[in-house]
Structures are given as structure tokens and as C-alpha cells.
Amino acid sequence: MYNLAKNYFKILVLMSAAQGLLISAAYAETEGHYGLGRIATQEEIAGWDIDVRPDGLGLPAGSGSVADGEGLYEGKCASCHGSFGEGEGRWPILAGGFGTLSEGRPEKTVGSYWPYASTLYDYINRAMPFTAPQSLTPNETYAITAYVLYLNEIVDEDFVLSKGNFSTVVMPNAEGFFEDDRPDVRNPTCMKNCKDPSSIKVTSTIAGVTPTEHMEENAPIE
Numbered sequence: 001m002y003n004l005a006k007n008y009f010k011i012l013v014l015m016s017a018a019q020g021l022l023i024s025a026a027y028a029e030t031e032g033h034y035g036l037g038r039i040a041t042q043e044e045i046a047g048w049d050i051d052v053r054p055d056g057l058g059l060p061a062g063s064g065s066v067a068d069g070e071g072l073y074e075g076k077c078a079s080c081h082g083s084f085g086e087g088e089g090r091w092p093i094l095a096g097g098f099g100t101l102s103e104g105r106p107e108k109t110v111g112s113y114w115p116y117a118s119t120l121y122d123y124i125n126r127a128m129p130f131t132a133p134q135s136l137t138p139n140e141t142y143a144i145t146a147y148v149l150y151l152n153e154i155v156d157e158d159f160v161l162s163k164g165n166f167s168t169v170v171m172p173n174a175e176g177f178f179e180d181d182r183p184d185v186r187n188p189t190c191m192k193n194c195k196d197p198s199s200i201k202v203t204s205t206i207a208g209v210t211p212t213e214h215m216e217e218n219a220p221i222e
């Protein structure tokens, strides 16, 4: 058993050595600090660089209509997400749920919850259809995005979504996301004349959550 393991180990070492040789042989001309790898090509970087920002930055050229999106959606998406975005079985719901966010069981959908249309384009482009991610062309993605917006009554049936008009789409819950302005989220690092940490005392606590063993009774609030 021991010998077997030892031989197995030897084979592994030999294999890694051989791989190392292969790698350095293939990329010898660009070997860097560690003698491994090479600079990514522009094409390779473009393949990863597919994110879309809320203001539309990162979108490819192209466009697609609600009408074109309907057929594409029916063929590629409806089997899981339902013809009206209602979700088949336990697959995710994509439409509706308006006004439920403050209820006991909020229904978070593209329409009721998502703040930016760019997330929709990006999600579909990056990850859908579930069984064939990144198989859609830019025009197909624009059309299906437009159709899901239409299912949520965010655009009309004759709407054509394009790189040019993308930033004009306003999502119903855009205002639901904002910068947290409570004082304890602003925590600028002190750079000079800073308080001596040993003089800082914990003076209040959330009952049952914050540990209290180290607290000082009646410490002055500064």
C-alpha cells in the first residue's frame, strides 16, 4: 500500500513537471515574474468584459423590439418562467408583485424590485437561458429584455429597446434603492489628533444582541 502511494506520488510529480515544461515552452516568449502564463489578448479580455452599468455603459451596439422578444421569450424562456413571467412550478417569477415589498411575503420580481434595467440585460446576457448561457446575440438580448419589461408594464407593446434609448427606461423601484445615510455608515478613518482607543467606552447596546460583559455602567456619553 505504501509503495503504491509512493509511486502514485512520483507519477503526479512527473506529470506536474511535464506540464510545467509544456507551459513554459508554449509561453516562453512572454514569461513573467513566475515564468508562467502570458498577457491576455484583447479578444480574451473582451470575452470577460461583458458587464453593463445602470447608465448603459458596456452595452453592445444593437436593438430589439417587444414584438421580436415575444417569440424569442416564448421559445427560450417561457418553459421555466411562464408565458407571462408568472413562473412555472418553482422556477423564478419575472413579472408582477407590485406593491408587495412592504408586505409579510414580498414578491421580488424584475418589475417590483429591480432598480435598473441594466441588471436585466446583464443577467439575461450572462446567464440565460439557464441551459445555454451566453448563447443569445445582442439583438436577441435587447428584444427579450424589452419583452420582460413589457410583461412588467414598464414599456408599451410597440417599444424598441436599443443602446441609444436604454438609459431612458426607469424601473418602478429605482427610488427604493438609495445610499444609506444613517450616521453609523459614515465612518471616516481618523488620520490626525485621533481619540485614544483606550478612552472609548461602549455606552449603549441592542438588547440581547451586543455582548455586554465589557460595558461600563454609567460611562459618560461623549
Ligand code: HEC
Pocket: 073, 076, 077, 078, 079, 080, 081, 091, 092, 093, 094, 108, 109, 110, 120, 123, 124, 128, 129, 130, 131, 144, 148
Ligand atoms: C431551464 C429553466 C430556465 C430557462 C429556460 C430560463 N431560465 Fe431564467 N432562470 C432560471 C433559474 C433556475 C433562475 C434562478 C437562477 C439563480 O438564482 O441562480 C433564473 C433566473 C432568471 C432571472 C432572474 C430572476 C430573479 O428575480 O432573480 C431572469 C431575469 C431570467 N432568469 C430570465 C430568463 C430569460 C429572459 C430566459 C430566456 C432567454 C430564461 N430566463 C430562461 C431558469 C430558467
